[in-house]
Amino acid sequence: MEENDDLIRKTLWDDYDNSKDYPDQRPLLAHYTSISTIEKIINSNELWLSNPLFMNDWEELRFGMNTGADSFRTNPLIANACGSTAMHSALMQAFDKIFHRFANDHAIDTYILCFSEHDLTDADGLLSMWRGYGEIGSGAALVIDTSKINAVEHIPLSIGRVHYATQSERISWIEKKINALADLIIQLPKSKKVFESVAQIWFERLLMFSLFTKHKGFSEEREWRLVYIKENDPEFIFSPFLSYSITAQGVHPKLKLKLSEFSKTSNLLPDFNIATLTDRILLGPSISSELSVQSFRRMLDLASCPLAHKVRASTIPFRP
Structure with missing residues (x-):
């Protein structure tokens, strides 16, 4: 069975370049x-991850998941590869069970935190990011140094680069993967157990594709994501961090990752906190005066946060 699982994963992940x-x-x-x-991040030493279904990216996630599910159900090559109507039905039942379990039980506790890749020599930030996410230039950018994060296996938290493609390119990727999977199914033993593995691994690949893919129109954001998936947390390591926030749109689920508590169980760092991870803090171009910088540094000092010397002001000549 492990050998079959390895073949399925290899087929579905052969295009992924982890380098x-x-x-x-x-x-x-x-x-x-x-x-x-x-x-709030400084005072609480917490990072808040949000559910993508409550964010602007909800269409991206739903598009990937729904398109991948519908294509899998209706693909004639998959049906033929199963060898019989009964076996095809067994495969579809296994997939639908996994899909509906995620939708009903785990989708609410899938969380992401979005970042933009930042060049070492960049003292200003990206104007499009200031406009779109940095309070039209009057916000700030917390710049995290990922070289200070130890890579730890077997935790349900991942950091990854977002990949960009047109809608037609994403549909083509889904169809290509399903067709490759059909070719593999022909070679696999036809059993309920094997088909359960096919369904589970295809669902996992589709979910990661959906979470880490966006329309190419957003490519200038150079986005990376920190992602938590509850289904990958069978030991409930992150249960203490599941929470909520009250917004103008109602109550939204949140994952409030308290870094000091997380470090005790993950061994990411001996002292895992915002101050340790932060390379610099940039103030937006709309509040880039020396007085704003001094005021922000005072806020950090009063919070006993040793980052005042890392505060910089963007020099982009932007005034909304």
């Missing part, structure tokens, strides 16, 4: 947000 991702790549990552959010 371009963490931990082989350890970039600086900037999180653009409001000043008030930066203050």
